[in-house]
Amino acid sequence: MRASKRRLVFSGMVLALAGLLLPGAKAVAADDKPPLVIAHVAPTTGRFALHAEADRRGAEMAIEEFNAQGGVLGREIVLVSRNPTLDPQRAAQVADELITRTRVGFMVGAISSGVAASMSAVCQKYGVIYINTNSSAPSESIENAHRTKFAFDAHGANINRALVKYALERRPGKRVLLLSEDNEFGRSNAAALRPYIAQYGGSVVGEVVVPDSLPDPAGVLKRVAATPADVVALSISGDNQIKLFAQIDPQVLERQSWIVGEVDWEELYPAPGTPRPLFGTTWAWNLDTPGTAEFVARYRKRYGRTRLDYPGDVTHAAYLATRALLNAIRHAGTTDNHAVIAQLEAYRETARERMQHAPAFMDPVSHHVQQSIYIARWNPRAGRPELGLEILGHIPPEQVRHEPERGARLEALADTPRHIP
Numbered sequence: 001m002r003a004s005k006r007r008l009v010f011s012g013m014v015l016a017l018a019g020l021l022l023p024g025a026k027a028v029a030a031d032d033k034p035p036l037v038i039a040h041v042a043p044t045t046g047r048f049a050l051h052a053e054a055d056r057r058g059a060e061m062a063i064e065e066f067n068a069q070g071g072v073l074g075r076e077i078v079l080v081s082r083n084p085t086l087d088p089q090r091a092a093q094v095a096d097e098l099i100t101r102t103r104v105g106f107m108v109g110a111i112s113s114g115v116a117a118s119m120s121a122v123c124q125k126y127g128v129i130y131i132n133t134n135s136s137a138p139s140e141s142i143e144n145a146h147r148t149k150f151a152f153d154a155h156g157a158n159i160n161r162a163l164v165k166y167a168l169e170r171r172p173g174k175r176v177l178l179l180s181e182d183n184e185f186g187r188s189n190a191a192a193l194r195p196y197i198a199q200y201g202g203s204v205v206g207e208v209v210v211p212d213s214l215p216d217p218a219g220v221l222k223r224v225a226a227t228p229a230d231v232v233a234l235s236i237s238g239d240n241q242i243k244l245f246a247q248i249d250p251q252v253l254e255r256q257s258w259i260v261g262e263v264d265w266e267e268l269y270p271a272p273g274t275p276r277p278l279f280g281t282t283w284a285w286n287l288d289t290p291g292t293a294e295f296v297a298r299y300r301k302r303y304g305r306t307r308l309d310y311p312g313d314v315t316h317a318a319y320l321a322t323r324a325l326l327n328a329i330r331h332a333g334t335t336d337n338h339a340v341i342a343q344l345e346a347y348r349e350t351a352r353e354r355m356q357h358a359p360a361f362m363d364p365v366s367h368h369v370q371q372s373i374y375i376a377r378w379n380p381r382a383g384r385p386e387l388g389l390e391i392l393g394h395i396p397p398e399q400v401r402h403e404p405e406r407g408a409r410l411e412a413l414a415d416t417p418r419h420i421p
Helices: 002-020 049-067 088-100 112-127 158-168 186-201 217-225 239-246 252-253 292-303 314-333 337-347 404-407
Strands: 036-041 077-082 105-109 130-132 149-151 175-182 203-210 231-235 257-262 280-281 362-364 368-370 371-379 389-394
Touching: 036 049, 036 088, 036 314, 049 077, 049 105, 049 112, 049 292, 049 314, 077 088, 077 239, 088 112, 088 149, 105 314, 112 130, 112 149, 112 186, 130 314, 158 186, 158 231, 158 280, 158 371, 175 186, 175 217, 186 203, 186 231, 203 217, 203 280, 314 337
Parallel strands: 036 077, 036 105, 105 130, 130 149, 175 203, 175 231, 231 257, 257 280
Antiparallel strands: 280 371, 362 368, 371 389
8 A cells, every 4th residue: 555545544544533532523624634633641530530521621622722723733633532540551551552553643631640650651662742731749750751741730849848838837846747648649749748848847757658549538537646746748639638638627627737739629629518728739710810710711611511610720731731732833833743842841931821920931851840839728618619719829930849850861852762743
């Protein structure tokens, strides 16, 4: 079969796939440029299912925005979705299938840091750019960093650096107990916390490590209560936060300073009456930043009658990350991964473009976006869930940067396979 005929057959296969997976996608004539296929990968089953839905919505919003303007480089953008599950081995298989069989051009998504690490290693093998939209382990931008991977969410080290300082400055006692999940997210964040606790005058008096399924939240709270501490620093993710804080006496949160790295909207909105400790986030629908009201209005017009009828930080991060990828392709003038990587390494956006209070930029060493962090609290007695989120303060990116990222080691560009979808 001649090459031109093979390209025609493949284009037809992609279009058939697009029609199956993305109803309503605009048809592309055979003599037009083939669509640019982007895979969205996030665990749509299990304790991050709602996060995965929110993440996909952010990617959809960015893609719809570009397609309304004619796509990118004259090519319509088609989004296909796959569930990598929470099993890193299965996630690696999914990534390999998407690249070698579905022939996707780029990958976006994540949520689970362990899954992101597994999938991004496969992407690096083939030279496929992987945009980690939302996962919060510091290891994603240090030991699991890759030349083809770009992490757009703040991780726990950024947020906990701000929270630990805030909590220890307000407590006469400086004893800190760590409460961590036994997974990549928990282990990586607990390790990153220790030097910041020491830096701000605290001391670690113990660590409670729990299975990532959190089968006995009441038993966990008993173990925590058995260790005298002034501050309890959590690295607990997803629906486990709801399970844990549904069991806690609100007075405990008043007697001790409890802090938890990133709390996503998808962990707050489904359980509005559950008490929460002090936490960090990267964005909230009720910020008074330029562009936020317009973004919220667009989201509510599209998804206002769904379970998540207000957008949160996960949707915001996925939207910005996908938009950054598409802008990088546009500015590069090609889908050549080496050229697109160069554009992403130079990524900078103003506070207005980010809907935050400070500009954000890509660290070219770690491929991790440095951005604003907000200290927040939750009002479980608010009349409506969307009114429960209260922002207490803003910390600019230079004050929460995780210093070990400066030592990240990426593969050389020359050693990264060329990929031109």
